[in-house]
Amino acid sequence: MYFLYTLGLALWLLLGTPVWLLQMRRGKHRAGLRARLGRVPEALRHHRKAPIFWVHAVSVGEVLAVNELVTQLRLRHPRARIVVSTVTNTGQMLARQRFGAENVFYFPLDFSFAIRPYLEALRPVLVVVAETEFWPNFLRLAHGSGARIAVVNARISDRSFPGYRRVARWLRRVLQNVDLLLAQTPQDHERLLAIGTPADRVQVAGNLKFDIPAPSPPPIVQKLRAAFELAQVAPVMVAGSTVEGEEPLLLRAFEAVLTRHPRAVMILAPRHPERFQHVAAMITDLGIRFWRRSEWQPSLSIAGRVFLLDSIGELAALYALATVAFVGGSLVERGGHNILEAAQFGVPVLVGPHTENFRDMVNLFRDAGALRVVGPAELPLTLTELSENAAERAAMGERALNTLRAHRGATQRTLEALERLLSTTPGREQAGAAGCVSAGNREPKPAAEPRT
Numbered sequence: 001m002y003f004l005y006t007l008g009l010a011l012w013l014l015l016g017t018p019v020w021l022l023q024m025r026r027g028k029h030r031a032g033l034r035a036r037l038g039r040v041p042e043a044l045r046h047h048r049k050a051p052i053f054w055v056h057a058v059s060v061g062e063v064l065a066v067n068e069l070v071t072q073l074r075l076r077h078p079r080a081r082i083v084v085s086t087v088t089n090t091g092q093m094l095a096r097q098r099f100g101a102e103n104v105f106y107f108p109l110d111f112s113f114a115i116r117p118y119l120e121a122l123r124p125v126l127v128v129v130a131e132t133e134f135w136p137n138f139l140r141l142a143h144g145s146g147a148r149i150a151v152v153n154a155r156i157s158d159r160s161f162p163g164y165r166r167v168a169r170w171l172r173r174v175l176q177n178v179d180l181l182l183a184q185t186p187q188d189h190e191r192l193l194a195i196g197t198p199a200d201r202v203q204v205a206g207n208l209k210f211d212i213p214a215p216s217p218p219p220i221v222q223k224l225r226a227a228f229e230l231a232q233v234a235p236v237m238v239a240g241s242t243v244e245g246e247e248p249l250l251l252r253a254f255e256a257v258l259t260r261h262p263r264a265v266m267i268l269a270p271r272h273p274e275r276f277q278h279v280a281a282m283i284t285d286l287g288i289r290f291w292r293r294s295e296w297q298p299s300l301s302i303a304g305r306v307f308l309l310d311s312i313g314e315l316a317a318l319y320a321l322a323t324v325a326f327v328g329g330s331l332v333e334r335g336g337h338n339i340l341e342a343a344q345f346g347v348p349v350l351v352g353p354h355t356e357n358f359r360d361m362v363n364l365f366r367d368a369g370a371l372r373v374v375g376p377a378e379l380p381l382t383l384t385e386l387s388e389n390a391a392e393r394a395a396m397g398e399r400a401l402n403t404l405r406a407h408r409g410a411t412q413r414t415l416e417a418l419e420r421l422l423s424t425t426p427g428r429e430q431a432g433a434a435g436c437v438s439a440g441n442r443e444p445k446p447a448a449e450p451r452t
Contacts, residue, residue, distance in 0.1 A: 001170045005136055009110060031089050032106030038114035040121045043102040044083060051080040054124040054147070056107055059091035061338050062130040064316075065153055065208040067098055068411050069128075076415070083122065090273060093312050110135040119145045126422060128152055130208075132160070136174045143177035148421050150180040152414050153208045156191035158356040159335060164195040172196025180421050182414055185360045203417060206410030207361065214344050217317045223298050224267075224307070224321060231303040233265050235323035235387035238347075240315045241271040241337040242328035246352075247279050249331055249376045251286055254306065256380035261387060262304050267318055269309035271328060271337070276310040283308065316341040323393065324386045326350045329357075331376055339365060343404055346397035348386050350374055364407070370400035 013020070035041060055070060057063045063086065070082055084099050085107040086092045095104040108114035115138050124147045131153050142149055156164060164171060175181075175197045182205035183189040189204050228236060237257070239250045247268065254266040270279050276292075283290045283306055290306035293314075309315060319325050325342035327349060329335060335357030342349045349371045355362040365371035374382045386393055 001173070002136060002140065005170075006111065013109075032092065035106040036109050036114065038108055038111075038117045040117050041105050044105060044118075045121050051077070052122045052124040053077070053080050053082045053126045053128065054085065054122060054142075055082060055128045055130070056085045056133060057091060057095065057130045058086060058107075058133060059088040060094050061209070062086075062153075063091050063095045063098065064212050064338075066128070066130050068211055068213070069152070069208060069414060070099060072411065072415050073418070076419070080125075083124075090312055097313065108138075110137045112137055112141060115141050119147075126150070126418070128418070131155060134171070134174060139174055139177040148180075149178050150182065150418055150421055151178055152182045152205070152418075153184055153410070154181050154192060155184045155188045156195070157335065158359060161191055161195075164191075168195045180417060182417055184410075187360065205413040205417060206407065208410045208414065209338055209340050209361075210404060210407045211409070211411040212340065212344070214320075215317045217320065218314050220293065220311075220314055221317050221320065224302075224318070227298050227302050228265065228321070231263065231301065233263050233303050235261060236265050236267065236321050237324050237326065237383060237387075238267045238269070238315075238319050238322035238342070239326045240267075240269045240319065240328060240342065242268065242279075243271050243332060243334050244275065245332040246328050247282055248286075249379065250326065251283065251288060251306070253380040253383055255286075255288065257383050257387065258304060260384060264387070265302055265305060265307060267307045267309055267321070269315045269318070273310070273312060276308070280308055280310070319347060320345045322347045324348050324350065324383055326379075326383075328352075330354050331379075336362065339371065340404065343370065343400040346401045348372070348393045348396035349400065350379070350382060350386075352376075365400060365403055368399050368403045370396055370403050372396075 053073060055066055057066050070084065073082055081103070082099070083103045083105065084095045085105055086095050087107050092104060092106060108118055119141060123145065124142070127142050127147045127149045129149070129151045132151065132155060139149060179201060181192055181197055181202045183192055183202060184207045186204055189202055192202050193199060237254065242250065247270070250266070250268065254264070257264050268279070270276060280292060288306055289304065290308055291300060291302065292308045292310050294310050296302070296307065309318065319342040322342065322345070325347050327337050327339045327342060329337040330352035331354070333354045336351060336355035338358065339349050339351060339361060343365065349365065351362060351371065351373055353373055353375055362371065362373070366373060372382060
């Protein structure tokens with residue numbers, strides 16, 4: 001089955017070559033190509049025999065989720081080196097900012113020839129995978145190398161669960177390579193069992209994203225706040241992580257708000273950097289005045305305009321300026337994005353009807369009266385209503401903060417589970433009061449070859 005999986009993956013990449021080449025011409029997938037093919041960056045080879053913890057976080061959301069976990073692991077294991085892999089370019093940029101460029105690299109393609117060089121160079125004692133990145137060859141080879149493997153913040157979305165069920169017979173063998181799975185919710189726990197995870201390896205630890213602290217505000221936040229006060233801007237709508245098909249709906253809603261509030265501002269933040277230019281052209285075609293964040297200066301008038309956030313890593317802090325926040329990926333069928341970045345500032349949050357990837361989180365806040373789900377037709381009216389109802393905005397924001405506080409603690413539970421896992425690792429010792437796993441003179445076990 002591993003052979004068939006590898007063959008299928010190779011055929012998929014081969015047949016998709018024209019698409020990959022086109023996307024690379026547009027700047028996507030080009031960065032880190034050699035690293036993805038197994039070329040280990042030189043900075044990763046120099047770790048002075050330090051024990052290695054390998055944390056894998058696909059994109060921006062996962063990097064943010066594991067940030068505090070990585071910080072605490074560093075404090076508990078000062079002799080260890082923690083390296084972080086990502087898949088997306090945006091995740092890579094954020095991870096380099098948070099963890100240091102010398103500790104961050106692109107995750108290799110799921111082929112033995114690409115994975116083995118990393119395992120041989122790093123010899124990790126612990127591999128931590130955020131959410132549900134079940135790469136079969138990687139998990140098999142990492143397990144064969146002697147590393148302990150944990151999947152943290154695990155979730156099985158409504159969209160992916162039927163597919164996992166269809167291959168559960170084989171997936172059961174893949175999941176035998178995982179020592180610990182920490183689910184976000186009881187429902188995720190049940191779904192992990194249903195797809196073949198051994199019952200004694202699954203626990204519910206909660207959602208790490210509830211523990212993400214509010215970001216330190218970058219300089220742009222204070223500059224915009226001062227500009228809004230000077231120009232008497234109101235209201236401010238922040239539309240974050242938007243995807244293709246959503247911007248026209250949001251821009252039309254903003255035009256409707258402008259008819260009643262001509263000094264309103266919409267901060268529009270597309271999810272993917274490669275779409276910045278496309279969205280700018282769209283705003284121009286609609287005849288709406290706007291500034292790109294890369295061009296705006298505090299001396300430039302901003303009232304009644306769109307502020308296009310064509311930067312990385314600033315959106316989370318800008319939610320603090322919102323009168324009303326909209327979290328994208330939800331007006332079209334993309335499964336939604338993380339609502340907590342907005343909720344942590346106590347602002348009312350709107351999402352569209354397509355939030356399958358964050359179903360439990362959205363349901364939790366909606367049931368608490370801290371969030372509203374709206375369709376395209378309702379969006380203009382709801383934005384206007386909340387903009388004009390300060391009491392309702394304050395009540396929604398307070399309920400959001402209370403809900404957030406009530407569900408924190410996943411990071412501590414995850415740390416405790418990882419410590420227990422490390423303490424039972426055969427042939428490894430806990431070193432002194434600092435609690436660092438000793439790498440000793442361990443040699444990696446030879447990884448098993450694919451079985452048919």
